[in-house]
Amino acid sequence: MALSRRAFLTASGGGVAAILASRIPPARGQQWEISYLCWNNFAPASDKKLSEIGQRFTKDTGIRIRIDHIAHPQQPSKYASEVQTQAGHDLVEMRMHFPWLYEPQLVDVSDLVAELERKHGKVLSSGYEGAHVNGIWRAVPQYHGMFLAAYREDLFKKAGLKVPDTWEDLYKVGRELKKMGHPIGIPISQNYDSISTASAVRWCYGSTEVDRDGKTVAINSPQTIEVVEWYKKVYRDCMEPEVLSWSDASNNESLQQGKAGWIHNPVSAYIVARDKKLVTADGLNHHRSLAGPAGRHETDVPRSIGIWKFSKRIEPAKEWIRYLLGKREVYDEYIMSGSAFNLPIYTNLQDHPVLKTDPKYAALRNEGAQYHTYGWPAPPSDKVQLITNSFILPNMLAKAVTGTPTREAIAWAENEMQKIIAGS
Amino acid sequence: MAVGNVGVVAATRPPLRVRVRELLDRERVLGPLFIAPALILIVLLVAYPFCVALYFSVSNAFIGRPSHFVGLKNFINLWGSDAFRQTFQNAFVFTGTAVACKLVSGISLALLLNQQLWFKRLIRGAVLLPWVIPTALSTLGWWWMFNSLYSVVNWTGIALGLMEPPGPNWLGQKYYAMTAVVVVNVWRGLPFFAITILAGLVSIPRELYEAAEADGAGPVTRFWYITLPLLKPVLAVVVLFSTIFTFSDFNIVYVLTHGGPVNSTHLFATLSRQVGLESGRIGEGAAISLYLFPVLVLVVYAQLKFVRKQTY
Numbered sequence: 128m129a130l131s132r133r134a135f136l137t138a139s140g141g142g143v144a145a146i147l148a149s150r151i152p153p154a155r156g157q158q159w160e161i162s163y164l165c166w167n168n169f170a171p172a173s174d175k176k177l178s179e180i181g182q183r184f185t186k187d188t189g190i191r192i193r194i195d196h197i198a199h200p201q202q203p204s205k206y207a208s209e210v211q212t213q214a215g216h217d218l219v220e221m222r223m224h225f226p227w228l229y230e231p232q233l234v235d236v237s238d239l240v241a242e243l244e245r246k247h248g249k250v251l252s253s254g255y256e257g258a259h260v261n262g263i264w265r266a267v268p269q270y271h272g273m274f275l276a277a278y279r280e281d282l283f284k285k286a287g288l289k290v291p292d293t294w295e296d297l298y299k300v301g302r303e304l305k306k307m308g309h310p311i312g313i314p315i316s317q318n319y320d321s322i323s324t325a326s327a328v329r330w331c332y333g334s335t336e337v338d339r340d341g342k343t344v345a346i347n348s349p350q351t352i353e354v355v356e357w358y359k360k361v362y363r364d365c366m367e368p369e370v371l372s373w374s375d376a377s378n379n380e381s382l383q384q385g386k387a388g389w390i391h392n393p394v395s396a397y398i399v400a401r402d403k404k405l406v407t408a409d410g411l412n413h414h415r416s417l418a419g420p421a422g423r424h425e426t427d428v429p430r431s432i433g434i435w436k437f438s439k440r441i442e443p444a445k446e447w448i449r450y451l452l453g454k455r456e457v458y459d460e461y462i463m464s465g466s467a468f469n470l471p472i473y474t475n476l477q478d479h480p481v482l483k484t485d486p487k488y489a490a491l492r493n494e495g496a497q498y499h500t501y502g503w504p505a506p507p508s509d510k511v512q513l514i515t516n517s518f519i520l521p522n523m524l525a526k527a528v529t530g531t532p533t534r535e536a537i538a539w540a541e542n543e544m545q546k547i548i549a550g551s
Numbered sequence: 552m553a554v555g556n557v558g559v560v561a562a563t564r565p566p567l568r569v570r571v572r573e574l575l576d577r578e579r580v581l582g583p584l585f586i587a588p589a590l591i592l593i594v595l596l597v598a599y600p601f602c603v604a605l606y607f608s609v610s611n612a613f614i615g616r617p618s619h620f621v622g623l624k625n626f627i628n629l630w631g632s633d634a635f636r637q638t639f640q641n642a643f644v645f646t647g648t649a650v651a652c653k654l655v656s657g658i659s660l661a662l663l664l665n666q667q668l669w670f671k672r673l674i675r676g677a678v679l680l681p682w683v684i685p686t687a688l689s690t691l692g693w694w695w696m697f698n699s700l701y702s703v704v705n706w707t708g709i710a711l712g713l714m715e716p717p718g719p720n721w722l723g724q725k726y727y728a729m730t731a732v733v734v735v736n737v738w739r740g741l742p743f744f745a746i747t748i749l750a751g752l753v754s755i756p757r758e759l760y761e762a763a764e765a766d767g768a769g770p771v772t773r774f775w776y777i778t779l780p781l782l783k784p785v786l787a788v789v790v791l792f793s794t795i796f797t798f799s800d801f802n803i804v805y806v807l808t809h810g811g812p813v814n815s816t817h818l819f820a821t822l823s824r825q826v827g828l829e830s831g832r833i834g835e836g837a838a839i840s841l842y843l844f845p846v847l848v849l850v851v852y853a854q855l856k857f858v859r860k861q862t863y
Contacts (some may be wrong), residue, residue: 203828209616228831232615316723317811368698371812372723381700509613513830520796522813529724539633546631 132181160191163432164209165220166199169395169468176464181459184450190443209435217438218447218470221431222506223500226258226265233265234434234441236448240264243452248475253427253498256507266431267448269461270462270469273427274323275490276417277396278389279383281410294328294357297417301365301389309388312363312381313354314373314521315358315528321373321521322501323426324391329354329520330499331419336514336544337505344548346523347541350421355524355533362528365489371525383407393428394467397487413490427498430471467491510547554750580817607837614831625838629764635839638817642843644729645818646797649736651836653793654735654786663776664745665752675746684740690806693735696809697721725815732816735803740796744789752778774816784858791854795847819843 145484163181168174181192193249197205199222206225209215210232226233240258244250250258254268276291283290283300286307291297302310314321329336334350337343357548362370371375379396385407389397400408414424432452434444459480462471467481467488482488502511513519523540527533565573575581608625612618630634636764664675681689696703705718721731764771801820804810810817811827817825819840827836 204824207614207831229615317809317814326621367717368720368723369717370723372699372720372808374729374809377698377700384700386700457673506839509831513832514823516830518811518814522811525811525813544631550628 142160147441148329158189158191159440160193161438161440161443162193162195162216162445163218163220164195164197164205164216165298166202166222167196168465170398171463173461173469176461176506177451180451180461182521184447188446190446192409192447193439199356205352207355213437213471214365215283215435217434217440217444219433219435220269221258221266221433223257224428224512225426225509226431226433227260228507229433232267232436234436234438235263236263236267236434236445237264239267239445239448242449243267243473246453246455247458247471247473249473251427251429251472251474251498253500254431254472256500258428258431259435265398266433266498267452268429268431268464268472271427271429271450271472271498272393272395272426272468272470273491273493274391274393274416275425275493276389276414277392277394277411279309279382279387279407280386280412282307289348291417293418294331295419297389298357298365300363301361304388305365305367307388309386310367311361311362311391312370312373312378312387312390313366314370314375314378315362315525316371316373317453317518318373318375318520318521319380320375320392322515322518323356323428325358325520325524326499326501326503327424327426328357328419329417330424330497330503331417331421332357333419333421335504336502336520337511337548339504339506341505341508341511342548344541344544346544351537352533353420355527358524359528366404371529382411394488394491398468401477401485412487415490415493416496417538418495423496425493425496427500429500430469510550513547517543517547552843604837604841608841609838610834612832612837613834618834621834624776625835626842629835629838629842634814634817634822636816638822638839640818640840641729641814641816642798642818645733645736645800645816646794649733649740649797650790650793652733652737653740653744654790656741657748657789658786659784660741660745660780661748661752664749675749678745681739685738686802687806688733690803692755692839694722694732694740694807697731699723715831722808723812725812728812728816732804732807735807736797736800739803740793743793745791748782748785751782755781789831791858794850798843800846840852 132153136370165174165177178194181194185191196214202222203223205215206219208227209219210229219230219366219513240250250268253269253271253273258264258268259264278290282304284286286303288300291300297311304310310403313324315325329351330353332350334348335345335353338345348371369395378390378392379399381406382390382392383403384394384399394413397408397411397413399405400411416423434441434448450457451461458471458476462479463484464479465481467484470481470491471477471479477492482491500507501515505511519540523536525538527536531539574582592831606612607618609622610618611621611624621818660678664671664678668674694759695701699720699722702718702721704721705714708714708718709716719727721727747822759781760773763777768776768838797816799820801824804816804818806819808816810821814822823836825839826839827833
């Protein structure tokens with residue numbers, strides 16, 4: 128039916144009058160829009176799924192959401208600029224200790240975490256270390272991705288090598304692997320994978336950078352000497368000097384391209400090899416984290432979602448977190464899309480169906496391992512994070528393996544750490 | 552009477568368009584008007600951030616927290632850090648070596664490009680390529696070339712019998728790593744030198760060379776006594792700009808070595824990012840990036856004075 132000009136004017140005029148009289152904006156106008164900034168996930172399917180979930184969220188709640196992604200090296204500068212200008216996204220994805228750095232700028236989300244813990248069980252220890260800042264949850268734990276061992280199972284079988292259970296066992300098989308032309312690939316350079324492996328080895332041998340009090344530098348210890356000596360012999364007998372120049376991706380590439388026989392890494396190396404149908408994919412497998420005299424400790428990378436205090440849409444932002452992490456079916460769907468690179472960070476969900484999607488994920492259960500973030504057992508204060516970000520630990524090891532006497536290398540690291548701790 | 556006066560004034564006043572035109576005819580009005588947009592941009596995008604950085608460098612600013620004035624404490628404390636002292640040394644080695652290499656190769660390339668060559672325009676255009684491609688992107692290419700797993704540099708060297716397998720660990724040993732970052736910086740900065748020096752060469756009158764040739768001067772003598780003296784002002788400006796750009800380089804080191812191995816290639820910009828942004832300590836980060844500011848001001852002052860002396 129055609130709408131006459133008179134009818135249109137009457138209807139629209141009446142509508143405007145009604146809106147003005149009621150003093151309530153129309154539903155369309157009052158619809159919230161929130162924005163969420165997160166990293167380019169190493170499992171790209173997960174980002175695609177996030178976008179799908181975002182669209183459903185808008186449909187179900189009427190809250191529109193814009194999801195932006197940036198590469199992880201750009202996150203610190205982007206977050207710093209948002210905080211300094213007090214403008215930007217409402218929600219931000221935070222890696223490891225980010226909530227500690229931005230503590231005064233993040234909304235208290237303890238209520239949300241309590242809700243999620245009631246549903247899914249307690250947050251894993253690493254998630255707690257990263258986002259529970261001075262007694263308050265400053266971000267909501269989202270998922271985690273821990274390091275473990277990725278190795279060439281085909282080579283191990285061929286040479287009759289036993290899968291290692293301790294770092295010392297690794298040295299023994301590493302010697303054989305190097306003789307076979309497939310050295311171990313542990314980076315000793317200024318990247319975060321170097322810190323991840325060095326931290327795990329350090330914890331397993333009982334070595335500490337800074338004590339629990341966050342003030343006492345404790346790196347100069349007999350345990351650290353053991354760690355350095357272990358690194359020196361592994362570098363000499365099981366690896367090649369190339370590890371001194373490696374980036375975060377180099378160990379993955381070395382394993383995928385058929386050179387390295389064993390690396391310490393999350394499952395991403397295998398996922399990429401499998402998805403790209405590389406010839407090495409079938410021969411790869413994982414085994415659980417290695418142990419040392421002080422137990423079985425593993426580096427974990429928890430990720431959480433924070434809400435900036437300057438956001439004008441805090442409640443709708445919380446609604447998004449509830450929708451993504453609180454609804455079991457949505458959370459499961461999200462985790463499944465990450466193909467075991469993103470794992471649930473709540474205790475009751477540890478035996479997740481994602482681990483059954485590939486027999487090579489069996490090791491991800493990682494029984495008996497304790498998860499930590501960098502700097503543990505010290506609280507991740509800004510000073511402890513500066514110690515981490517200054518790459519003092521891998522640089523100490525790089526000095527030692529390239530000729531600096533062990534005690535001298537440790538004394539250098541101790542001195543650098545003490546200066547940071549003593550600083551303002 | 553008063554009403555009458557007003558009426559007379561109103562009637563003789565020229566229209567607005569005429570008055571604006573007259574106003575714009577005055578140099579004292581038009582000059583500042585032309586400069587204003589550039590000035591506003593400089594104030595907003597250069598002066599303001601610079602002043603904020605200056606304040607940060609003398610404060611204990613930490614991302615998102617209130618800051619306090621701490622005087623020169625950041626600058627003094629930085630000397631206690633081994634990483635900073637190493638960075639300080641790296642900056643001079645990197646800048647000195649790279650600028651010297653760029654200067655020598657830039658003059659050589661410019662002299663070559665000034666010859667009558669086949670496809671001269673094409674070659675001159677191609678020479679600019681390294682300078683035109685985004686640095687981060689081209690450095691990624693270099694990273695692959697120096698990469699321990701795929702190094703085409705080592706592969707070629709070994710194939711030609713110039714290197715012993717497996718070849719140098721370019722990015723894993725401090726001297727090689729510094730060589731690698733200098734090489735990439737020279738590769739990237741060479742076109743700027745060559746093209747600017749070429750412009751200087753073209754402006755030298757041919758008659759001078761012809762007269763020298765008639766007097767029996769050879770190529771080296773002509774270069775030494777004609778080309779080089781007349782190029783001095785251009786060279787001074789090019790070296791000035793390049794010194795500043797090279798001191799503040801970021802991309803090449805960040806992509807190639809991330810400052811490693813053991814901080815041996817860190818520059819002020821990369822260390823500043825590590826401390827200021829990744830660790831949140833904006834005050835210290837700003838102090839690192841501004842550490843050489845007084846020195847650079849002196850360098851700029853001395854070089855500009857030299858250029859003026861040469862020009863006038």
